[in-house]
Amino acid sequence: MSESDDVLAREIALLFERARIISADLGEEVEAVFGQAEVPKLTAADAASLLNRVVEVVRMRQRELGQTPLGEQQYEALMSQVRAARATAGVQPARRGGGRAPFQEYGGISPHPVKPVPVFHTREVAVTEGYVRTRDLDLWDSNERIEIHLQQFQRKHARKPTPEELLEIMFSRLKLEGVTENDQFQIPALARSIATNGLRKPPILASDGRLLDGNRRLAACYYILLNDGFTTEQKKRVDYILVWQLTEHSTPADEDSVIVSLNFEDDHKQAWPEYVKARKVFDEYETAIQLEGGRITPERERQIKRDVSMKFALGSDTRTVSRYIKMVQMAKEFEDHHIVDRERDRFEVQHKAADKFQYFDELSKGSSPGGVSWCLGQNEPFKNLVFELLYTDKFKKWSQIRDLRLIYENDEALQLLRKAANTPVTSPDDLDQIQDDVDDALAIGRVRRSDQRAVGADTRIETFVGFLEGLSVKAIAAIKPGNLVRLQRALRIVNAMVEQQTELFAEPTEE
Structure with missing residues (x-):
């Protein structure tokens, strides 16, 4: 063993001892980083990698301990030991994230400074803009969005996840105890949007290559590249992506400003109301149908719905398009009744339709006999009565719509509904009473159905007993x-x- 090897071994032994003094568990974790590695045989690169892993273990432990973090003196003493071991090994700390982004000229665009200099949280932060190959970027393995997942993975496997495992976490495919099966990060939905529109907001990298902003967007780009459900053109759209990277002169304060600005400050963007989105989808569908110039086959209609769905970044599944079409058709009947029959102001009616749009989802369901939509279609006065109650806010909640199918032929219940529709509202108390009347009418339908079920049960039992005896x-x-x-x-x-x-x-x- 050379003298330098002996010094390195001694520094690492002191590192283990320092970690054990702070915490027995931490000492074991630090020692586990080195595993069975023989210190005298470590290359400079190996030593750098292992010592950088020690730093990550300590940082992870600080986050895990929460209310009882390592004391500042303890942390600094341990980091001094790490630095001493690094110096002895003759290596420099590895730059997390891989250093400067591998910019490439793409589409005739070369890397260039962004002008004017963007402002993040009142601070000007110089950045370079350029294209990089998506597969040359890794997700940030210390991203706060998945901090709990990362800590859980570290505890379970005594290491940080690989880039591939990070993707599995973001895709909600990697099983971790306590994590629900829900799509926590909604990467497929974001991927569909990016596949249709491209990456409209560039991810931002620190000067050393870490992703400060854009982990979900990068994961979505990988999702497109790795899944067969996207076309060659869509994959090409994300093969190279535009990114911003902080310059080598950036400071930790610059990084903090970017993170705070993009994750804490509200950009005050408001999503379009579903009524507006549904009307656009419906208009696109109607135009496509009219261009067909006559009767079309069911298969052709399904293809039109798929085309519309893809155009509006709703994916290849056409259920949302079908739902929007039914909702808008019912909303148009509602508007026609109030504008034409009741002679109400067109814009007031449209505002009311937008406000009550979720009700049309329930009103349009059940086109087979016995369903809500079917019942409304069988009885025009009943449908108009429902539209009147909806316009005057006399339903308490949209879930009441489901019970309308129980009363469309019940005279007692209909009489209560007509009374509710014709009673003017002069105060909040009046509205409460009227809404109670509507609820009573629906309750009559529920009771009657319960009675019918009881009679039906008696008949089924009689039939079953006869079956058993035979x-x-x-x-x-x-x-x-x-x-x-x-x-x-x-x-x-x-x-x-x-x-x-x-x-x-x-x-x-x-x-």
């Missing part, structure tokens, strides 16, 4: 054991009911 021994032997157990359990319940009500179930006697 079964042969051979047929009973063929029944699955599990079903026999369920039948036995049900019969026990019936037997208990009979025993408790002997008079009610007593066989009639002949006089």
